[in-house]
Amino acid sequence: MEKQNIKSFAEWLLQIGDGNIGDPDDSDPQNVSWVKIPYKYYINNDENGLSNLISFIYNDDLLRQPNALQLQQQAIVCPKNETADLINEAIIQKIERAERTYTSFDSAIPYNNDRGQA
Structure with a gap:
């Protein structure tokens, strides 16, 4: 467009x-x-419809070199989570970067030597 x-x-x-x-x-x-x-x-509802929508919102340069700030400035709004999941998966597949997995865990850390004593 x-x-x-x-x-x-x-x-x-x-x-x-x-x-x-x-x-x-x-x-x-x-x-x-x-x-x-x-x-x-x-946007035509055919085999290229979703790809055309993604290309309209996120240009190819951004998908080749993703930048968190620029990605935050665009959005595709969906009424259903299932649709959002499909679109997010299609966008992730277009991003040309090495995949990374970040792991985390939750734990209680005492603050100021407070050990939960009353």
């Missing part, structure tokens, strides 16, 4: 957030609206 389309999409999302776009739901018109997504913002 070109920069002009990205700007247009961002402005459209802000309009939704401000309550300027959407048709009120008859069951709860004060709190619920139906929003029709313009065709130009569709």
